[in-house]
Each structure stands twice: as structure tokens, then as C-alpha cells.
Amino acid sequence: MYVILEGIDRAGKSTQMKMLQSRLPDAVFTKEPGGTKLGEAIRELVLHGGEIAPIAEMFLFLADRNQHLNEIILKNNQKTVISDRGFISGIAYAHVKTGLPIKKLIDLNMTSLEKTLPDRAVLLKLSPRELDRRLPVQKLDNIESKGSEFLIRVQEIMEHTLKICGIEHIVLDASQSKEALNEKIYNFITKDSKWPQ
């Protein structure tokens, strides 16, 4: 089973990934961008490679996504694979940065994913107020250095894209306690599971 954990920066994805790792020791934990050697190189280019045109950046992330599919997702298709971000982030950031239509971006991502969509998705959602409260805590990196208005717009597109792609998903209020949040994510991932955990 292929699960993606989605949400804008500061929503608490890393904390939840760590908590899931201790509860699902046999699952495979990965991330986009950067779960492969090529992905790490692409991540490095985007963060420190100078000025990159928005559509060029989008194609770099699509390259990372296809490599991640072939190296991680398809090779572990008998296991539970949980990814910190996936194509939902890809579409949302690309839409806001390039202005390309969501339908077009879904099509580009289907090519990158060779039609292998995640089975389940979790979106950690922040209210604008909660995001503002959390934003100053951590220094923003290049990927998301656009402030809270930009991030809330990205989050809206994430939720919209999840709905129109027809993937089984839950949207969770990320401001609740990390323990309460983890319980809900864990239950959603493991319910009715025919996959070994």
C-alpha cells in the first residue's frame, strides 16, 4: 500500500513521520523530493543551484517523482510505503508557481507516476492563524520562502486536487495534539489492511 502524507511546511509532517516509524517498524518510509540519489541531487539543485525558471523547477520535481516511483514505490509494492509528500504537493506548488492549469498538472503527474497513484493520502491542514503562529519558529528555505499567503493558497490547491483525483483521503486539523493526530493517521493507514505492517 502506497500512502502519502501531505501538507504545507510547518503542518507537522516530520513529527508524524517519526511517530509512525516507531509504530510501523516494517513499513518503508520515504520522501519527495529526495528519497533517491537522483532526488537528493535534484533537491540540492533546487535549493542551491541558482535561479531556476518555474517550469524548469516543475520538471525537475517530475523527474524526481518518476525516479522515486521506480526506485522506491514499485520495488516495495508488497509493503506499506509511507511518503513524506508526493504528487499532491507537486501539483499544488507547481500550480501556484507556474500558473499552469491543474488539469494539465495532473496529466504531467500521471506521466511521471506511470499511472501509479497512492492508495491513500493524509492532508495535515493548518488554519491561516495557526500557520502565522508557527511560521517564525523555523527559517524558511528556498522551496517555500514565500510567506503564509502563498502557503495557504498551496494548501487550498492540495485539498482541491485530492478531491478531484478520487484518492481515498482524510483531511486533519493539524493544530490538534501530535498524539491525537497520530492516532487518526495510524488508524486510517492500518484500517482493513491486507498489507503487512
Add this chain to the structure above:
Amino acid sequence: MYVILEGIDRAGKSTQMKMLQSRLPDAVFTKEPGGTKLGEAIRELVLHGGEIAPIAEMFLFLADRNQHLNEIILKNNQKTVISDRGFISGIAYAHVKTGLPIKKLIDLNMTSLEKTLPDRAVLLKLSPRELDRRLPVQKLDNIESKGSEFLIRVQEIMEHTLKICGIEHIVLDASQSKEALNEKIYNFITKDSKWPQ
């Protein structure tokens, strides 16, 4: 004016580019992949970055193409820009390597080129016999290490794609003398030109 010089490896593109440089001192000479800082990094990744999935590689070249468009082509749109390779190579190699339909690949390239197609294209074409004669001379690199059958198939797709894209182009027999070839290319590029040379 934006001109691309296309052809498989060994067709003599580099020699022709050098000859054109001395005849058109005010033109901008560039190449794909690799005419930009990002492009050089992508070229390095493809050549020495380990095993890359075919669709991931295609997206890396599409990223390079969009960066090249924004950094080189659009910034020099008052000049004659001559590029060693362009989207025709991109489509032909990607089709043979990934099996994606040419129509789909044209669409992906239109996104990368933000609909800025070259004004003119030159294809240097080798007969299979002439290619076999030239192949052992130079060590093949990673990008094209598939032998003459592969290259001839790529060349066929190049010619087919040029026809269906409706770009003004010439197909030249690359086995003629470099001087005769250069005269034809030069005349094609400079005819009726409203652009400064």
C-alpha cells in the same frame, strides 16, 4: 531568429557549429543539454549520476529545455540564436527510450518551450552505412551508447517530428563535404533574414 541544428551523434553538428561561428560572429551559439548552469548540472547528472529511469531522464531534459528557453532564447530574441540540438532531439530520444507517443511528447515539449518553437531547423542525416563507418571513431558516451540501430531509429523520429510540427526545415545528407554542407546551412539560416547576423 531561433534556429536548431539537429542530428544524431556523428552527423557532424559540432563541426558545422564551429564553421557557422566564424561566418556569423554576431549570432548567439548555444546547445542542449547544457547551455546554462542548470543545464550543465543536468548533463552531469545524466552522464554520471547512476541509473536514471527513462521517464525521469526525459523530465530532466525538459527542465534543461525550459531553463535554456528562459536564460538564452527569450533573452536574445532580437538576435540570431543557433542551438546545437533542441526539442526535436528531445522528442526523438524520449520516444525511443520511454515508448511514450510522439503526440504526448510534443505536448510535453510545448509546455517546456512555453510554445516558443524554433523558426527554422536543420537536420543532418546519415545513411545507416555512413553511420556505421563513423561510429567506431569516437567513444560513445552514456547518452547515446546504444549502437547504430538505435541511432537510425532516433534519426527517423527526428525527421518525422520535424514534418508534423510544421517548422520550416531542411534535411541534408551529412555525408557530403563539410564545406558544401556549411554553405547550404548558412544560406538556409540567412535567407530573407530580417535579423542582424
